[in-house]
Amino acid sequence: MPRAMEHQHPQAFFVRGPSAFARLLLFAALSIALMAADSRLHYLIEIRQGFVALLQPLQMIANLPTVLYGNVREQMVSRQTLLEDNRRLSLEALQQNAQLQRLRALQEENDHLRSLLGAAQSISQPAKLGEITHTGRDPFTHKVVVNLGSQQGIIAGQAVVDGAGVIGQVTRVYPFSSEVTLITDKDLAIPVQAERNSLRAIAFGHGRDNTIDLPYLPANVDIREGDVLVTSGIDGIYPMGLAVAKVTRIERTPDSPFAHIVCKPAAGIENHRQVLLIAASSAATPTGAVISSNTKPSEAARHATHKP
Amino acid sequence: MRPISLKLVYFTLLLAFICHLLPWAGFGLMLRPDFVLLVALYWMLRAPHLCNIGTAWLAGLAIDLASGGLFGQYALAYAFTAFVAVSYQRRLALFNIWQQAGYVFLLLLLTQLTLLVLKLFAGYEAPGWHYFLPSVSGVLLWQLAVFSRLSSNHPKHQS
Numbered sequence: 001m002p003r004a005m006e007h008q009h010p011q012a013f014f015v016r017g018p019s020a021f022a023r024l025l026l027f028a029a030l031s032i033a034l035m036a037a038d039s040r041l042h043y044l045i046e047i048r049q050g051f052v053a054l055l056q057p058l059q060m061i062a063n064l065p066t067v068l069y070g071n072v073r074e075q076m077v078s079r080q081t082l083l084e085d086n087r088r089l090s091l092e093a094l095q096q097n098a099q100l101q102r103l104r105a106l107q108e109e110n111d112h113l114r115s116l117l118g119a120a121q122s123i124s125q126p127a128k129l130g131e132i133t134h135t136g137r138d139p140f141t142h143k144v145v146v147n148l149g150s151q152q153g154i155i156a157g158q159a160v161v162d163g164a165g166v167i168g169q170v171t172r173v174y175p176f177s178s179e180v181t182l183i184t185d186k187d188l189a190i191p192v193q194a195e196r197n198s199l200r201a202i203a204f205g206h207g208r209d210n211t212i213d214l215p216y217l218p219a220n221v222d223i224r225e226g227d228v229l230v231t232s233g234i235d236g237i238y239p240m241g242l243a244v245a246k247v248t249r250i251e252r253t254p255d256s257p258f259a260h261i262v263c264k265p266a267a268g269i270e271n272h273r274q275v276l277l278i279a280a281s282s283a284a285t286p287t288g289a290v291i292s293s294n295t296k297p298s299e300a301a302r303h304a305t306h307k308p
Numbered sequence: 309m310r311p312i313s314l315k316l317v318y319f320t321l322l323l324a325f326i327c328h329l330l331p332w333a334g335f336g337l338m339l340r341p342d343f344v345l346l347v348a349l350y351w352m353l354r355a356p357h358l359c360n361i362g363t364a365w366l367a368g369l370a371i372d373l374a375s376g377g378l379f380g381q382y383a384l385a386y387a388f389t390a391f392v393a394v395s396y397q398r399r400l401a402l403f404n405i406w407q408q409a410g411y412v413f414l415l416l417l418l419t420q421l422t423l424l425v426l427k428l429f430a431g432y433e434a435p436g437w438h439y440f441l442p443s444v445s446g447v448l449l450w451q452l453a454v455f456s457r458l459s460s461n462h463p464k465h466q467s
Binding site: 024140 | 377381383
């Protein structure tokens with residue numbers, strides 16, 4: 001009997017149940033099966049959503065210290081600062097109202113002209129204001145978690161913007177929160193257009209140093225440092241004309257047919273808390289570019305961009 | 309030394325998990341020690357009949373859920389580290405504090421290396437050397453807990 005042999009061995013004195021190696025084999029096989037099911041077969045999305053909803057109370061407990069700190073700091077703001085803020089903000093509001101009136105007039109004129117031309121009316125897309133609860137736990141990826149989820153009508157694939165430009169795209173939706181992949185993530189591609197000459201391109205996140213790349217553009221492409229890239233709107237996900245990035249460096253090496261273009265994101269990716277989640281408008285998606293939650297963001301964008 | 313109950317093991321693991329869930333960002337995220345693994349390792353080295361490879365695997369699954377990456381990578385890495393930790397657990401009584409710290413450091417590095425291999429397979433880019441900083445901060449936290457006498461007769465409580 002093999003157990004009797006083991007009992008003579010001092011190592012096995014306290015071992016109960018199967019040996020450590022057998023356990024390792026069992027659990028390693030289980031985890032590899034899980035990884036395969038997750039990455040190749042996409043079976044685990046609903047299960048994961050359920051468990052993440054269970055984690056929500058724990059998450060709230062963990063977020064308590066920062067929330068408390070923020071509250072205390074708000075209480076400590078001096079009257080002087082508040083007054084100054086108030087003055088500055090009302091001034092800003094005044095200026096922006098003036099601009100807004102001009103914008104409204106322009107929009108009406110634009111709509112009128114468009115209807116004269118018979119073109120499709122550009123539809124303002126509804127947006128929801130969300131708040132970033134925490135950044136992603138994985139230092140490898142560039143993700144943030146926003147406090148709106150499927151209960152608030154968020155679906156995967158929505159564009160996320162802040163006051164200055166595009167931040168990223170919703171890639172995973174949980175019941176009360178959703179995961180936003182930032183435009184600096186290696187997996188996110190976004191169709192852009194240079195503001196100066198309407199040159200279309202696809203921008204990819206670099207994955208490190210918070211930059212964006214414009215790959216696959218020929219070395220003689222007409223792009224200069226300082227060019228502003230905006231969304232082109234042909235993917236049906238991002239509305240047209242949102243600022244994405246600014247070209248900061250262009251390297252043209254004789255041995256490469258492509259230019260190496262590095263851009264800096266326009267949005268304050270690291271420093272804002274409030275973001276807008278823009279619903280993909282149905283009018284702008286002719287063949288239903290609503291992305292199922294298991295598509296990777298880059299695939300989704302590529303899919304959308306390569307449509308005729 | 310009072311007997312260790314299973315409840316205590318799971319309670320400390322839960323606390324460590326909440327530490328993991330704290331809103332770390334930027335430099336803190338880069339330095340964040342692996343609280344859950346440290347607590348699991350502590351119990352595995354001290355009470356392997358209560359906390360074994362299965363417990364570590366479950367803890368890894370919880371981390372996987374929280375991190376939102378490839379499902380099962382932390383579970384596999386934790387199970388592998390737990391296997392190494394448990395197999396050499398009986399030898400640990402002969403070690404002094406510093407040797408134990410070195411051993412824990414090697415275990416933490418092993419976990420990170422396993423994760424790195426898995427992540428590279430999954431198509432991530434190779435990170436810089438700062439990727440291994442959590443192992444350093446983890447072993448510092450371990451030594452801190454040892455020196456603060458938390459572990460001599462009380463269960464260690466890392467936060």
